[in-house]
Amino acid sequence: MTQGILIKNAYVIDPLSGIRGEIMDIAIRDGRIVEEAPPGSEVIDAGGCLTLPGGIDSHSHVCGTKVNFGRYMSPEDMRAGRTSRKGVMHVTSGYSVPTTFGNSYRYSTMGYTTVLEGAMAPLEARHTHEEFTATPHQDMLANTLFDGNWSVMEAVREKDVRRAAAIVAWTLAAVRGFAIKLTNPGGTEAWGWGKDVANIHDPVPHFEVTPAEIISTMIQANEILRLPHSVHLHCNNLGVPGNFQTTLETMDLAPPAQGDRQTLYLTHVQFHSYGGTTWRDISSKSEEIARSLNSKPQVVIDMGQIMFGRTTTMTADGPMEFKLYMLHHNKWSNHDVELETGSGIIPVYYSRKSLVNCVMWAIGLELALLAKNPWQCLLSTDNPNGAPFVKYPEIIALLMSRRMRENERKEIDPRTEHYVPLFALDRELDWYDIAVMTRAGQAKALGITRIGKGHLAPGAQADVAVYPLKPESLDPSVDYQQVMAGFSRTLYTIKRGRVVARDGDVVVEGANSTIWTRARVPPAYDMGSDPEFTRKFDQYYTVRLRNYPVQDVYLPRGVCIETEAAL
Amino acid sequence: MRVILKTRPRKKPHVPIEAEGIIPQNFLRKNDLTVYEGNRERHLEDLFFVTVEGPAVSPDQVEVILTGDTGSIKRVGEYMNAGRIIIEGDIGMHCGNFMSAGEIIVRGNADAWLGREMRGGRILCEGNAGDYCGAGYRGEKRGMRGGTIEVMGNAGDFVAEYLSGGEVIVHGNCGDLPGVEMRGGTLVIGGNCSRPCGNMTGGTCMVLGDPGELLPSFRRNGSTEAEFGGKKFRMAVFRGDVANRGKGTLLVREEAIISRLREG
Numbered sequence: 001m002t003q004g005i006l007i008k009n010a011y012v013i014d015p016l017s018g019i020r021g022e023i024m025d026i027a028i029r030d031g032r033i034v035e036e037a038p039p040g041s042e043v044i045d046a047g048g049c050l051t052l053p054g055g056i057d058s059h060s061h062v063c064g065t066k067v068n069f070g071r072y073m074s075p076e077d078m079r080a081g082r083t084s085r086k087g088v089m090h091v092t093s094g095y096s097v098p099t100t101f102g103n104s105y106r107y108s109t110m111g112y113t114t115v116l117e118g119a120m121a122p123l124e125a126r127h128t129h130e131e132f133t134a135t136p137h138q139d140m141l142a143n144t145l146f147d148g149n150w151s152v153m154e155a156v157r158e159k160d161v162r163r164a165a166a167i168v169a170w171t172l173a174a175v176r177g178f179a180i181k182l183t184n185p186g187g188t189e190a191w192g193w194g195k196d197v198a199n200i201h202d203p204v205p206h207f208e209v210t211p212a213e214i215i216s217t218m219i220q221a222n223e224i225l226r227l228p229h230s231v232h233l234h235c236n237n238l239g240v241p242g243n244f245q246t247t248l249e250t251m252d253l254a255p256p257a258q259g260d261r262q263t264l265y266l267t268h269v270q271f272h273s274y275g276g277t278t279w280r281d282i283s284s285k286s287e288e289i290a291r292s293l294n295s296k297p298q299v300v301i302d303m304g305q306i307m308f309g310r311t312t313t314m315t316a317d318g319p320m321e322f323k324l325y326m327l328h329h330n331k332w333s334n335h336d337v338e339l340e341t342g343s344g345i346i347p348v349y350y351s352r353k354s355l356v357n358c359v360m361w362a363i364g365l366e367l368a369l370l371a372k373n374p375w376q377c378l379l380s381t382d383n384p385n386g387a388p389f390v391k392y393p394e395i396i397a398l399l400m401s402r403r404m405r406e407n408e409r410k411e412i413d414p415r416t417e418h419y420v421p422l423f424a425l426d427r428e429l430d431w432y433d434i435a436v437m438t439r440a441g442q443a444k445a446l447g448i449t450r451i452g453k454g455h456l457a458p459g460a461q462a463d464v465a466v467y468p469l470k471p472e473s474l475d476p477s478v479d480y481q482q483v484m485a486g487f488s489r490t491l492y493t494i495k496r497g498r499v500v501a502r503d504g505d506v507v508v509e510g511a512n513s514t515i516w517t518r519a520r521v522p523p524a525y526d527m528g529s530d531p532e533f534t535r536k537f538d539q540y541y542t543v544r545l546r547n548y549p550v551q552d553v554y555l556p557r558g559v560c561i562e563t564e565a566a567l
Numbered sequence: 568m569r570v571i572l573k574t575r576p577r578k579k580p581h582v583p584i585e586a587e588g589i590i591p592q593n594f595l596r597k598n599d600l601t602v603y604e605g606n607r608e609r610h611l612e613d614l615f616f617v618t619v620e621g622p623a624v625s626p627d628q629v630e631v632i633l634t635g636d637t638g639s640i641k642r643v644g645e646y647m648n649a650g651r652i653i654i655e656g657d658i659g660m661h662c663g664n665f666m667s668a669g670e671i672i673v674r675g676n677a678d679a680w681l682g683r684e685m686r687g688g689r690i691l692c693e694g695n696a697g698d699y700c701g702a703g704y705r706g707e708k709r710g711m712r713g714g715t716i717e718v719m720g721n722a723g724d725f726v727a728e729y730l731s732g733g734e735v736i737v738h739g740n741c742g743d744l745p746g747v748e749m750r751g752g753t754l755v756i757g758g759n760c761s762r763p764c765g766n767m768t769g770g771t772c773m774v775l776g777d778p779g780e781l782l783p784s785f786r787r788n789g790s791t792e793a794e795f796g797g798k799k800f801r802m803a804v805f806r807g808d809v810a811n812r813g814k815g816t817l818l819v820r821e822e823a824i825i826s827r828l829r830e831g
Contacts (some may be wrong), residue, residue, distance in 0.1 A: 072706055074706055075706045085606075330708075331706070
């Protein structure tokens with residue numbers, strides 16, 4: 001690690017520290033932000049360029065078994081994005097589902113230093129952690145799937161919140177997961193019976209619990225365990241016309257916040273904001289969703305923006321992927337994870353000529369423009385479901401420039417404007433909003449500000465991105481092309497006090513850490529010695545309980561956030 | 568023009584060479600061709616003695632001859648669109664990937680994926696071919712789409728998987744599951760095989776040897792005459808794969824069916 005770095009003349013926006021754009025210096029020593037740089041530090045002259053905390057992606061699919069299946073079922077995608085070896089950079093390939101190094105380099109050159117993998121099946125955690133280790137330029141976190149977990153659903157049926165909390169605590173520690181992810185809660189289990197749940201009050205076969213009960217119980221369990229992040233929810237009925245009702249009902253389940261973080265995080269809400277009854281009359285209900293969001297500070301969402309072009313959809317939501325397969329009849333992967341969850345993968349092409357796709361495209365942008373508080377609506381594409389994350393700069397430019405949206409309007413299906421309010425919105429987000437939506441908001445929502453993520457106050461981790469953009473002289477609403485180019489390629493990406501990428505090239509090998517949580521529970525709630533829980537493994541799982549936990553060797557640089565459960 | 572590439576002795580002969588650059592059109596201009604030896608990029612001259620005889624103005628006048636220890640050279644003839652490649656010995660995996668025109672002759676044996684996703688042209692393999700001859704790559708929906716592959720010896724498993732056009736002829740035996748997931752085109756197997764044409768939805772497959780026990784999802788649909796190698800055969804016609812609502816045709820010799828019935 002280098003001794004120190006001094007970034008001079010930086011135009012800093014650091015929302016968590018209340019800095020809204022000031023020319024200042026940033027000093028780094030031993031991987032942390034400090035008041036004063038040690039003598040002999042490397043000096044970087046930012047020359048008034050936009051300097052932000054390292055980017056954080058709070059919902060992305062980059063590592064794990066389903067991502068890997070996406071890779072090997074799409075040889076055409078592998079041929080699409082090849083780069084050759086260059087300096088310390090490995091060969092990479094792939095566009096929507098690149099190799100791990102491809103993901104890591106592309107994130108790094110965009111200034112991202114922390115990425116949350118949106119869905120890790122607990123049983124398949126080892127694979128995810130192995131790929132984390134091969135994504136060397138980002139600190140990684142894993143959302144752990146509990147949507148169809150038999151033990152959890154039994155606890156929900158018994159209305160035993162404490163037992164549900166104990167199961168979550170044991171599982172998160174066992175698989176080195178970060179937070180609770182619910183993907184179409186109940187729906188993936190119903191899919192095991194060839195069914196889906198129609199709304200949040202539709203019972204799951206056999207278990208006779210409803211998605212609403214699962215969500216509420218898990219929110220309570222999450223708060224009992226005092227986990228840093230809230231429940232991370234992919235609502236039921238993804239991609240179904242008219243599903244906005246389900247989403248609104250789900251948002252109503254979020255209890256008021258106790259501390260300063262939300263109690264419910266809804267991901268890729270664009271896919272959940274559809275009106276109409278069929279694909280023919282699908283319309284945007286972003287206004288209803290945003291109205292509900294604006295009245296509920298306890299809820300945070302991310303956009304799940306789609307962008308036109310080729311990509312691959314992958315989710316634990318098996319029944320949804322089957323519906324997509326019935327639309328496209330292209331190749332399809334469907335996967336069941338015993339006693340826990342499932343998944344599906346389908347390559348797709350979002351077309352400007354498709355009215356449905358145009359409406360989807362508009363909804364994502366509307367959500368970000370209609371949400372009054374940028375801390376409540378974060379930027380994401382649900383990579384790679386809506387678009388590969390390399391499209392983020394384009395989305396930023398669209399949000400910052402009405403002119404760019406108007407130009408795009410000429411390219412898309414002309415009927416779109418009758419179904420969406422997008423083109424009536426004048427709002428243009430500013431640099432501060434973008435800084436919130438791409439790093440500070442994520443750090444706050446994930447609860448990782450305490451370990452020094454997402455801000456630049458002394459003591460914070462020295463993750464910094466310097467973009468070749470001069471906010472003092474650049475008008476983003478006119479020069480949106482420059483905004484796009486600037487956010488695509490940093491001048492410097494600094495990760496834990498080291499310059500890792502410069503002018504679009506990665507310059508060091510990198511060594512990331514994996515952040516996971518352990519909630520300390522009283523011995524009576526230790527599921528590792530619970531006879532009923534052990535029996536579940538003996539009777540149904542293909543592995544025994546003692547072989548289930550991920551060994552430390554899978555996390556060469558694990559960072560554990562410990563909490564004290566209120567059990 | 569004739570280009571003769573003779574392999575130089577190598578310190579580590581087991582390290583595979585990836586040579587997608589070896590196609591006739593690349594030898595028209597005197598540009599610096601490189602190939603990979605393992606993960607290292609090498610000049611063509613570092614690995615081969617290169618001899619060029621005569622002129623050429625278009626790629627179809629170029630003939631490339633590979634001699635020496637060629638069994639570990641992969642991807643020769645990838646995206647080839649004219650001319651001819653003659654390989655005097657064995658050839659490594661992925662020979663003739665995506666080739667659209669021209670001719671490849673392999674005097675020895677070919678490794679797996681010979682003519683993978685081929686679009687046109689002709690490949691003749693005088694020895695045996697490995698697995699996935701004329702197939703589509705894993706995850707690809709269509710395999711070979713046009714052209715001809717003829718194997719004089721035997722071929723491995725999954726011959727012509729995802730075949731959707733063109734013709735694959737194997738004079739010897741095939742391994743397991745030839746013509747699986749076939750969508751079109753023609754597959755002819757001169758010898759024996761096992762479980763032909765699972766999941767086929769179109770195309771025609773003819774087995775002249777013992778096809779083993781047929782998959783139960785093929786429905787008998789009369790008889791016909793077929794000719795192969797100058798001889799006429801009485802063939803039983805099957806349609807399938809019924810499990811996949813397939814409309815493919817599988818031809819099997821009547822004698823093979825009768826002898827199977829006698830045994831069973």
